Amino acid sequence: MTHTCVCIAVVLAGTGAFGPASLPVAAQSGAGQASIEERLTRVRADLFSRAEHLTEDIQELKAILAVDPRSAEAHLLLGIGYRTLGTAELMGEAVAELRQALELNPDFVPARFYLARMYLDLGRATRAREELEAGLVRVPNNPQFLALLGEAERQLKKPGRSVELIRQALRADESFAEARYYLGLALFDLGRRDEAIRELEQVVQSGPRMADAYLNLGIAYLEAGRFDKALQTLSQGTGIDPSRPDVRIQLARAYRSKGLLGKADEQLTRAMPRVTASLASPFAQHQQLEFDFYLEQGFLRLQQGRLDAAGKALRKALAIDPSDERTKPLQDRLRARQAGDRR
């Protein structure tokens, strides 16, 4: 079997947020026949540029694997395709394809990169770190690996180490918006809110079509008491992805903070979390969303003077997670209001 040198563009598959990034590594693929190589080239180009052809790309990759089940690159691209589709039921299959790509070719660095991304998507930061560290042995100082490792470290509650790694990535590529976004998150976790805001503002100014950047900058503004900026940024976030209830919940919070209680109510209504019937759904995320919703609803009802409704929302939040400290201010304020009313 001949090994063909193939450059894989490590694009931010699944987000399309920051546009194509640099090529981290030249990798070897297992595709042996020219015709298969041509087909892979076609799919690769398509996959990284035209998401609307995803289904066809996936079918083509399966057809390639029917001919050459040992093509590491086909397994890699299929894993990326599944991840880009973004459905919870295919997340496991995406990981499986990427792991098979690595089994077939342990030096296949792009597979390691995307596998790490998948692990982060699934909340498995430790496994992501393992893959990224293994990858960095092969491609030392690669900014994409460094930035993603920084994000993994942040998720593992090591924001200091995270900042260090991401700054290293940015030294190699100052225009690397994704790294800057991760840097903003890490600085925020470190309590360096103003620095975080500066980094996130830079990211947002580059105009990414990614609601998360707006969401996190909006939250940072809220924490800083900059409510007008928060309103503006979170509104942009809902414009980019109107289906994101988490952005709407924060937007409701911004409106409430400005005293615009009617508008806050409207956003909360639109954010109402839907109980999902599918067991393949990410419960942790759903649970977080539901908790945030009821917490914000509790604060809003309190501010509206609807103490019973505030108490009800608080109880719902506590039923989801009684240990979350964020309920404490609501409990205290509700208790104080109730005591005041009794007096």
Add this chain to the structure above:
Amino acid sequence: MRIRSVAALFVLCVPALSSGQAAKNPPPRPALFVDATAKSGITFVHQSGASAEKRMVETFGSGVAWIDYDNDGFPDLYFVNGAPGTAHALYRNNRDGTFTDVTRQAGVSGEGAGANAYKTGVAVGDYDNNGYLDLYVTAFGPNVLYRNNGDGTFRDVTSAAGVAGGPSEWSTSTGFLDFDRDGDLDLYVVNYLDYRLNDSPYCGLRKPGYRMYCLPTLFDGTADRLFRNNGDGTFADVSRQSGIANPAGKGLGISICDFDQDGDPDIYIANDMVRNFLYRNNGNGTFEDVAYGAGVGFDLNGKPQAGMGTDCADYNGDGRPDIFVTNFSEELNTLYENQGGGIFEDVSTKAGLGSGYVPLGFGTKLFDFDNDGDLDLHVTNGHVIDNIKLYQPTLTYAQKDLLYENVGGRFRDVSLQSGPALQRERIGRGLAVADFDNDGHLDVVITSVGQRPTLLRNQGVQGGNWILIRARGRKSNAFGLGATVKVETSEGRQVQEVNNVASYLSSNDIRLHFGLGKAKIIGRIDVLWPSGVRQVLNGVAVNQILLIEEP
């Protein structure tokens, strides 16, 4: 009763079918199966080790094996127990519908080495060709091989044989096969997840009572293992070099058939929430996963399913082994019809299997329960999430089995018409089939998580002639695993492979059973042994247990 050789065929008496009673209002059809557990004397209760930590391994249950360990011609029963420190159970068949617990004297309680593991699956095969069936028990932890000493006792030979597997691997279904056709049995071990008991994440909502068993997407898969028999009581781990060590797999079920009919066994692995594998045997000690090309990795829509149990057999009488896989609730169980040329077609809906959509299937077997000459289907069900009702009120942890009758190549759900034993809900996991009373009608045993097993005796109400075939290899392995047997009667031709590996965590009777319908005589039996030897028998009587010895 001793089985005699082919030179001395004999006929077993079959209970006369009830005749007459052609009343104007016929009585309700007698139950196809009756629950014979209470009468059987089987008192085994599975212990899952269920805990507040919701360790996944607790809910996947344990298997069961039919094993004629004393070679008296009547299949005995071996139940695997789950939780650490619990004992397995071996029941000797008393030949009168009852069983006696002989676990202690046989030395297979599993309370020695590996006692701290969660035990899962079981395989049966004569790995040392001494004429007695051995046992291999898988676990989340080290697996155990018990050699049958031939005197009613077994010895733990795991260490010497080198088949323990990884100390913290989660092994599930397993099976003996002679993949290199060298005359001794090799061993395939399916592995599930890279899971750590002491690092079990919290899954489900954090409301009280809502913690649930995690989904496999949270964990990596682990590569299966293939042990090649060295012929001297030891095995070599050839997983990597043979090409089956794919870490993408999250395997729960295995079935083995010669799908491409090239004379060597191929392997199908049912994976949980990732695509299934079909390992084509290249005939040179290696395998190639051809699932993509064959069309057996995904469902009709190209999506991976949550595969649990599996079986392979020729359900439509075209001479080619098809594949059946049980899946998660709200997924159809999948029937892949072998089209020949390495291609399969998902015919699940077309074949009438729609009623499998809601329940969560585990153990399964294609077998002829009404002796009419085609293969019917049994699926035992049970959810994996014990508090599933909190999340999906329409679903339950315990569920009813599904029984399908094959009617001209299409399955008809006859669960409701098959007697009260089929109406009971259980947390079904293992399922294994044997004619334990040698009456010519195949019976079923089912394991349930944390519950007593169920022994379903086939009452043979639909009659039909039959033959049971026990293969004895000489150049081939001692029990002829992998031999292909074609049976021709006036009613048609059937093909089966000697193969006790199927279902989920379980092992079926090693004898072949053919339902023969109204045929009075078998015109021809054609045996292709794994050694390559062909053997033909002509004019064979029906309704007998036939020992065929490799020439």
